[in-house]
Amino acid sequence: MIGSILIGILSSGIRLATPYLYASIGETFGQLSGVLNLGVDGIMLMGAYAAFFTVVKTGNLALGLMAAMVTGALLGLLMAFISVTMKAEQGISGIGLYLFGLGMSELLFKKTLGAVQTVNGFPALHIPGLSRIPVLGQIFFQHNLLVYIAFALVPLAWFVLNKTPFGLRLRAVGQNPQAADSLGINVNRMRYGTVILGGLLSGVAGASLSIALLNVFQQNLTNGMGFIAVALVYFGGWRPRGLLIGALLFSMVNALQLWVQVRGINIPSDFALMMPYVITILVLAAMAKRRVHAPAALNVPFERGES
Amino acid sequence: MNHQRSLLVVFLVSILVFLVGVGALAAPFRVAVIMPSSINDMAFSQSMYDTLVAIQNEMGEDNFQFVYSDNMYVVSDAAAAIRDYASQGYDLIIAHGSQYGSSLMEIAPDFPHTSFAWGTTVDTFVDQGINNVFAYEARSEQGGYVNGVLAARLSQTGIMGVIGPIETGDAKLYVEGFKAGVMATNSDAVVNVTWIGSFSDVALASEAAQTHINAGADVLTGTAQMVVGAIGVARQKGVLWFGTQADQTSLAPEIVVGNQIYDWTVVLKSMIDLIKEGTLGGKAYALTLANGGLKITVNDQAIVGQTINDIIEGKIDLNLGEIH
Numbered sequence: 001m002i003g004s005i006l007i008g009i010l011s012s013g014i015r016l017a018t019p020y021l022y023a024s025i026g027e028t029f030g031q032l033s034g035v036l037n038l039g040v041d042g043i044m045l046m047g048a049y050a051a052f053f054t055v056v057k058t059g060n061l062a063l064g065l066m067a068a069m070v071t072g073a074l075l076g077l078l079m080a081f082i083s084v085t086m087k088a089e090q091g092i093s094g095i096g097l098y099l100f101g102l103g104m105s106e107l108l109f110k111k112t113l114g115a116v117q118t119v120n121g122f123p124a125l126h127i128p129g130l131s132r133i134p135v136l137g138q139i140f141f142q143h144n145l146l147v148y149i150a151f152a153l154v155p156l157a158w159f160v161l162n163k164t165p166f167g168l169r170l171r172a173v174g175q176n177p178q179a180a181d182s183l184g185i186n187v188n189r190m191r192y193g194t195v196i197l198g199g200l201l202s203g204v205a206g207a208s209l210s211i212a213l214l215n216v217f218q219q220n221l222t223n224g225m226g227f228i229a230v231a232l233v234y235f236g237g238w239r240p241r242g243l244l245i246g247a248l249l250f251s252m253v254n255a256l257q258l259w260v261q262v263r264g265i266n267i268p269s270d271f272a273l274m275m276p277y278v279i280t281i282l283v284l285a286a287m288a289k290r291r292v293h294a295p296a297a298l299n300v301p302f303e304r305g306e307s
Numbered sequence: 308m309n310h311q312r313s314l315l316v317v318f319l320v321s322i323l324v325f326l327v328g329v330g331a332l333a334a335p336f337r338v339a340v341i342m343p344s345s346i347n348d349m350a351f352s353q354s355m356y357d358t359l360v361a362i363q364n365e366m367g368e369d370n371f372q373f374v375y376s377d378n379m380y381v382v383s384d385a386a387a388a389i390r391d392y393a394s395q396g397y398d399l400i401i402a403h404g405s406q407y408g409s410s411l412m413e414i415a416p417d418f419p420h421t422s423f424a425w426g427t428t429v430d431t432f433v434d435q436g437i438n439n440v441f442a443y444e445a446r447s448e449q450g451g452y453v454n455g456v457l458a459a460r461l462s463q464t465g466i467m468g469v470i471g472p473i474e475t476g477d478a479k480l481y482v483e484g485f486k487a488g489v490m491a492t493n494s495d496a497v498v499n500v501t502w503i504g505s506f507s508d509v510a511l512a513s514e515a516a517q518t519h520i521n522a523g524a525d526v527l528t529g530t531a532q533m534v535v536g537a538i539g540v541a542r543q544k545g546v547l548w549f550g551t552q553a554d555q556t557s558l559a560p561e562i563v564v565g566n567q568i569y570d571w572t573v574v575l576k577s578m579i580d581l582i583k584e585g586t587l588g589g590k591a592y593a594l595t596l597a598n599g600g601l602k603i604t605v606n607d608q609a610i611v612g613q614t615i616n617d618i619i620e621g622k623i624d625l626n627l628g629e630i631h
Binding site for chain 2: 004007008012015016019106110114115116117118209213214215216218219220221223225254255258259261262263264269270273
């Protein structure tokens with residue numbers, strides 16, 4: 001009994017954490033280079049739509065995923081152009097990008113598909129052998145492909161950020177762009193690259209909803225997940241491990257509150273619904289002593305020759 | 308001379324009055340609607356949109372026209388739209404969401420010759436001295452009961468899951484009705500209810516469905532537009548679904564057994580008649596099974612069609628031995 005509840009909560013939490021992981025890992029790269037992109041939710045919506053539309057029309061999941069990646073990367077490029085080349089205020093332009101994605105995805109949805117429908121998305125992939133392990137197999141190894149990739153990205157991002165020359169240059173650009181520039185690092189090209197990567201991953205985050213976890217598209221499908229992903233970047237202290245802990249904590253508590261309600265445990269539903277947020281705040285407060293600082297040049301456009 | 312001139316004036320004025328009168332008779336009845344979600348949400352907003360389209364088809368475009376603003380989930384935006392439509396002289400302005408009530412109470416007195424309607428509620432603001440507001444609600448517990456009776460008959464595990472948005476309004480009525488229907492049919496059955504705290508969190512609705520299935524539920528239902536996520540999961544897992552508000556069969560014809568559909572036609576037609584007679588508000592309406600505002604559809608594809616198909620395709624072994 002307790003076992004089945006635990007399995008349910010943990011596997012639910014892993015599924016729910018997936019879109020947050022993609023979006024927040026992408027956002028971390030952008031922020032470490034000095035660009036705050038608040039348009040993540042809008043890009044997720046466009047990615048979710050692009051993937052869904054492609055799968056409805058072709059039935060090809062790989063093509064759908066690619067459509068989401070291309071759409072996300074293009075919107076990342078747009079954000080980079082606005083914030084890096086045009087040097088616009090990043091917070092405001094990010095909100096603009098969000099509103100654009102919210103409205104455009106719905107407009108396209110209405111004009112091209114018209115009504116809510118379902119598709120056959122990425123099926124659950126039972127990893128041979130591992131999925132047979134009692135308990136652990138059920139929790140970890142019976143998910144769809146995009147769930148596995150999201151969790152595989154965490155160590156990969158850690159490796160790239162901490163163990164490669166690229167990661168070092170990236171931090172330099174975000175901490176002290178003038179110094180990085182004088183060392184011959186092309187600051188703007190670096191920022192373009194990371195913001196486009198962030199857009200691409202946000203697109204995949206959207207696709208993980210529309211063609212893997214939910215297999216539907218609806219107006220405002222993400223319901224603000226992109227903003228929680230941005231918050232997770234701060235929560236996680238710009239570290240992949242921190243993102244993983246944050247995303248899992250938030251999702252597990254959400255899964256737990258669903259179980260509390262299903263099991264008819266007699267507490268008001270309003271209280272159950274507050275749990276993920278209350279616990280997140282408590283954890284943040286408990287960890288407030290950590291010395292984690294945002295990249296020094298976050299939100300600051302780069303001007304050559306200034307210091 | 309003076310006399311002649313006044314005769315001329317009287318003549319001209321009477322022509323004018325006649326023309327205006329004819330114009331008023333010929334002018335179509337114009338309705339504006341503000342909706343919280345999308346017209347294709349397969350739920351609350353779509354039920355109103357479909358009704359308006361049906362009325363227009365019946366009365367003809369020369370007699371009935373409507374405009375809409377959907378996705379007005381920001382109440383202050385909705386209030387601006389309501390005021391805007393009112394100043395454009397629409398005959399009836401429908402604020403299709405209980406969250407718009409306080410805005411309407413503020414706006415309606417400024418346009419005493421315009422009629423307003425809102426729901427779901429029973430409050431027409433007559434007590435506040437406002438006479439140009441209609442109220443409407445859906446007695447969704449009635450169809451909820453019907454769905455509950457069917458669900459209890461079809462469930463093999465005796466466990467049913469319900470996914471609701473926020474514990475209020477027609478959502479709460481529906482869930483209570485469903486529970487009552489199940490219990491009246493099988494008092495040993497278990498109905499688990501989750502409120503997900505949102506009308507739009509599709510991901511959480513889908514995870515709630517997953518949780519119900521993990522807890523043994525083999526029949527699910529739910530209300531509001533975010534349930535499309537739950538229907539997606541039900542379809543994947545082959546679990547039966549009962550819909551409400553709009554017809555959700557097309558989302559997953561293989562598992563949607565039946566739907567309670569809101570058809571606002573009875574309500575809107577009565578409002579239109581009253582407005583034409585000069586009564587602009589003060590009446591509260593309810594959709595019921597009795598007045599035809601609530602309709603139950605049964606999807607014969609879900610179980611019957613599946614069984615027929617299985618026999619045709621030889622998946623069911625009907626080798627019953629020598630009978631004749």
